[in-house]
Amino acid sequence: MKIAVTGKGGVGKTTLTSLLAYTLADQNYQVLAIDADPSPCLGAALGFPEELLVDLTPIARMDELIYERTGAKPGTTGGYFKLNPRVDDLPDRFSAVHRGIRMLELGSVKLGGAGCICPESAMLRSLVTHILLRRDEVVLLDMYAGVEHLGRATADAVDAMLVVVEPTARSLGTAKQIMDLANDLKMKHLFLVGSKIQGDEDLHFIRNNSPGLDVLGSLADDPRVRQADREGISAYDLSPELAASAKEIVEKLEQYRQT
């Protein structure tokens, strides 16, 4: 199962990804969680121990490695470099593992539009493609508000894209934009997931203002998300309610996969 999580900034993508990761790990799946945020924080949301996180470097910042694999220095454009560098060894070499979850940080590439071609973007694209097409684990991709890391070739490999929305017009507006981009890539199985829900009214708002996507599930507005952040542990461990909601989402995903 390959799941991409996207949505407007700050809606709760990383929180949802961390909850899904633990839910799936507890069901004995091998989980590969990818942090595609320019400023990585999935490791913290997962409550990975500090000593594991300090040793992690986002792939996009590994200048030497990018040079070695693509034949060009990051930050350069116009020269010759490999568009399909070798990446198969990277997920195991540069990730951290904790409680059955393997996590990898991609880091950011300053993309000059969808057509940007530079060594570091070639590297990340190859890596994401490799992970989606060749790795056997359950893959969770914590993205930002967009589908940059996905291309036509990889859109097919994503079993579901979860667009996280708060009960606000703005976050639903972003969901619509994401949906249009995803449709361009012919991605199937897009769903909304409600986040920071305070009651039925919030859920109704999301349903009534959805850009035509089903709501797969939702997460309550829960003060324990912040508490977990402050204590350096995962929300999954602090909030049985959020853990239960994540489980329901996983169950729905499994149902959809079978149909």
Ligand SMILES: Nc1ncnc2c1ncn2[C@@H]1O[C@H](COP(=O)(O)OP(=O)(O)OP(=O)(O)O)[C@@H](O)[C@H]1O
């Ligand atoms: N279910 C929730 N209940 C209460 N607060 C939440 C919930 N989910 C997320 N938050 C809070 O909202 C903020 C953003 O959460 P999170 O980092 O998961 O969002 P994000 O979409 O990944 O953000 P970014 O776009 O910056 O990556 C955090 O301060 C977090 O504590």
Ligand SMILES: [Mg+2]
């Ligand atoms: Mg995030």
